[in-house]
Amino acid sequence: MRKVYLDNAATTPLLSEVSEAMIPYLGEVFGNPSSLHDWGDTAREAVEAARAQVAQLIGADAEEIIFTGSGTESNNFAIKGLALAQQTKGKHVVVSAIEHFSVLHSARTMEKWGFELSLVPVDKYGVVDPEDVRKSLRKDTVLVSVMHANGEVGTIEPIQEIARITRENNVVFHTDAVAATGTLPVDIKELGIDALSLAGNQFYGPKGVGALWLRRGVRIMPLLDGGVQEGGRRAGTENVPAIVGLGKAAELAATNIAARLKHLTPLRDHLLTELPSKIEHVLITGHPQNRLPGHASFCIEFIEGESMLMMLNNQGVAVSSGSACTSKALKASHILIAMGIPHELAQGSLLFSFGMDSTLEDVDYVLEVLPPIVDRLRQMSPLYSKFIKTSKGGK
């Protein structure tokens, strides 16, 4: 059977160049970067080389990069650490309603710790209006966080415009660029931001490693206390092989970003135009054009995501869904709900995220196997039969 992995938003595969770069650090190069001998020096040099590679990908200085254990950790660190470091200045934090849980729940935690939180809404495409950010700012606002691109609906946010507003108001601005970095060109100077999160497994690097870029001079409160690794901001012996892998993945992303865009965009556009022509009652979620290059997401009416996922998996196709039934919390995706999509429709959420291994034939395969699946599930759906009856009755 054909096997088609279209869940690169969950994780991309590891490139062989990346795993090859990591292998020595899983074996003979085992030193602790903090040690003061040859073993330590070799490991430390590798970590510093990776730091320079990651910095280069986003146009930053190497010493502004802090390695973390994941995108989630980077986001936790940014929200909690940046807010706590400024608490004498104020205790108000602003984030968008469609942030990843690692931002949203961190902001909720800050609420429990005595901060106040404002959520900025989005429009039906999931776009934040920068003016809404401006309106949410107060004298005591110390941090704004809006994601660069949303991994679930693909929408790209107007980060530059938001950054202009936060700069005018002297408020620190963090962006969760986990879904964007390595896929879109991301340049911190162009964006004009203060902090940015990224993660290795979103651009063909290893899992369990991420980074937080922090503009020089911006203060942050460490979440992990211990040794003075990462300039005293993130204690704990470095995960050297993963960091080396992240560095290699960043280097490859920097050289190949144009090629990636060129490869992914047509795949996305093919599915975005063809799927709604093959299946009736389908909504494209997220912005139709201004979205991640390899990302096509939909809500298929009258049926539920998990059952589609299972039937697609049975045909060798791997995708994901934001339906309540697929979430461990059994809640519909807060992102779809924030975009004003009704719960019933959100149940039919389906997300295709292409990678460098994906081909146009893969898209065609999806276009061949998905319509009969939708048909089958609709035949089982009481919502669909109600719809058919009422629409017939209307005629």
Next chain:
Amino acid sequence: MPAYSEKVMEHFMNPRNVGEIENPDGVGEVGNPVCGDMMTFYIKVKDNHLDDVKFKTFGCGAAIAVSSMVSEMAKGKTLKEAMKITPRLVADELDGLPKQKFHCSNLGAQALQKAIKDYLSKKKAEGGKE
């Protein structure tokens, strides 16, 4: 994908008794308060037995497998026996359900019981008229 048993997968891929019954003797519709899904059962009754059972389900893989299993367990049973089908029994027949999917098995039993009650109350109303 949740860790479903082979039996769940089998019922999910080949659900029995999907559909509606024309002029059913009873209909039971329930919504899942947890995730917002929906299940409808249709029954045909003959000599106090469930002569035919059909369902429609808007929900996850477990919900579809549960409906299929409930319909199979109920068919041919007396109304009284069918009322005794519990979520636990359904889950056991399916060789278990993942913990976070147990609530889906409530739906199946509830929808069937509702259909039977619908039948009984209609019958009572008719009886009253006579």
